[in-house]
Structures are given as structure tokens and as C-alpha cells.
Amino acid sequence: MLGGLVYALLFLIIMTEYAFAHRVTVFAWVEGDTVYTESKFSGGRKAKNAPIEVFDSQGRKLLEGKTDENGEFSFKAPKKTEMNIVLVAGMGHKGEWTISVDEFEEENSGNSQNPASQDIKATPPDTVNEPESMPDETTVTSPCLTSEDVQDVVEKTLDKKLKPIINKLNKSLDPDHGPSVSDIFGGIGYIFGLVGVGAYFNYRKKKE
């Protein structure tokens, strides 16, 4: 009995983190092979130590894990498929986020080890952001620096430089901004509108 109580108390201490919020969101994005997730409650509190489960499009569980102190959790994608990331916060709270296959493809299209890069090499005019040195390299065919090497370096540098921007973009796509003032007044407006409709019919009934 006492043991049960102690267990319940321990459980309480662990769970209090996500006891009160009314909404949890999990948000995920892909970088290379790694999927990053971020979980939080409405109001911006991070969901710490919350279990995360990852399913594929057929509903099979691929892996599971726990968020860290910042509500973050990342994993190497076991395969490039559509993924459904589910955050289970207990007490009736649950958040979901789906990653589509496209996101993996977009991420990997620039990677030179990837078969996708063959397409780029085959059609150089399409790749607008290639450096000027690129045609030179191919014509000279220097033994130490192939076009692939250059492309690789460029990709890597670009990745590094763009990382903060991509992060920012991902963050801006994050659906959890909390309710805005327009949401609040919009809701009140709807209620008053309903009151108006009710009052109108009441008035009409009285007149008859």
C-alpha cells in the first residue's frame, strides 16, 4: 500500500511536467539522414522526457525514444519513407507530425554519394547555382580535382552556410504559435453572432 503510494508520488513528480497543458505539439524536420523533432505544450513549455514513437505509413512502429531536457529528440532515419511521429504525453495528450518522402528526397538530392546526384551531373545547365570554375574543371580534367569533388565541396559549404537559415525556416513552419489576438476576437465574434441569430428567432417568434 505504502509502496503504491510512493510509486504514485514518484509518478506524479515525473508526470507533473506535462500535467496541465491542453495541447502538445511535436514538430519534425529532416537534415541529411537525421530527423530532428521538437516537442512542446501550448504556451511554449518544452515536453521533457516524453516518449516519442515513430511509425511508417503502414502503421508499423519503426523506433521509439524519449525527448531530452529541451524537448528535442533526433534519430537516424532507418529508411526513407513517410513517417508519422507521435508524441505521447499521457493524460489524454497526444501530438502528431508527419514527414513525407519528399522531405528526404529534397534533402538528399544534393548529396554526391547519392544516386540522385547523377541526374544533376547529366544535366549541368539546370543547376543554376554551380560555381564558375565548374566548366573549367570538366574541360581541363585535372587529375586531382574532379567535378564531383568541387560539387561536393560546394554542397558542403552551402549546407553549412544555409543551416541557420534552414533552421529558421523550419521553426517558422512550426504550427505552435499559440492563439493570436485575432483568434480570440474571432471566437468571441462567432459566439456573439450565434447570440444574434438566437435573439433574432426569439424576436420573430414573439412578434407572431
Added chain:
Amino acid sequence: MHISEGVLSGPVLLTGGALAAAGTAVGLKHMDYDRIAQVGILSSAFFIASLIHFNIGPSSVHLVLNGIVGLLLGWTAFPAILVALTLQSLFFQFGGITVLGVNTVNMALPAVLCYLLLGPLIKKNHSIAIVASFFAGFLSVFFAAVLLAMSLVFTEENFWEVSMLVIISNLPVMVIEGIVTAFCIAFLKKVHPVILPGYLA
């Protein structure tokens, strides 16, 4: 207080939906259409209340206000809360459309219970009314927590811990709601007692 989408099993959702529909029907029947503005204002108050957070210790809690909605509206609390919850789920993504029925019952049924149990006491002398309204606020959140725990019985494996947790973690909300409700009722009793239960001609 709001249960998210996709947590509950089908039968629970259906039961919740049916009960909410029945409650709303009764509520609409009981509604005094001459005082529809009051229903709207209380519905708006409920709609906003979830946005008012209190930071207590490491966590934050939000108001529910179902106690005062129940005391002032009686059965009409059902449609008022249903409308407010629908808008909350659309605008704030609290709860969800499929769990709307369950969430409505969880919050509106305690409101009606408190109205039936404690409403008659509001008419009594000042101190009894204050105590009764405190308990209306307190118990409406308490019963809502109990109902929330009950809705999870089929989906949470360690049900007893979860229900204990739901109730304990909502204790601060119960106290705050009790105080808020007591203040509101005391104020209304002084200023505009006509809208309180038992004063209606």
C-alpha cells in the same frame, strides 16, 4: 482538461458524443431565449478562460470556469460549453472535433451537477452563498477531472495512477476556481441578483 484527438477509443467517443447531444438538447429546451445574451457572454468567458494561465510552482494551470457557467445557466451550460469548446478546438487547437462530445460532457456535466446540488443554496444568506459558490467552483473542476480520468480508463494502462494524477494536478485549479466563483457570485448577489439561480420570478 482538454483531451486531444486520437487518444480515446471509438466507443468512448460515441458515448461522449451521444451524452453531449442529449445534454445540449435538454439545455436548448431549458434555455430562456429572452436571456440569450447572458448565455453568449458566459460562453465567451468560458472560451477565453482557458487562455488565462497561472504559474504555480513548476507548472502552469489554466482556468476552466465551468462552475460559474453552470451556476448561472443550469442545463443551458451544455450548449454554451459546446459552442465554446468547438471554437477553442478550431481556433486554438485545444481538444479536437472528434473528442468534442467527450470534452463537452466532461466539463458541462459537472457544471450542471453543481447547479442542481448547490444552486438552491445561492439564494440563502450571504455566508452560505459564498461557501456554496466556492464549492461549486471547486467541485465542478473536481468532477471534470474525475470524468476526464474515467474517459481514459480504456486507453491508459495504469489507470489508477493516471486518475490520481489528474485529480491531484488539478487541485490548484479547483481552489482558484472556487475563489473566483465565490467572488463572482458575491459580486452578482450585491449588484445584479436577478441573474442568479432562485431569484428568477
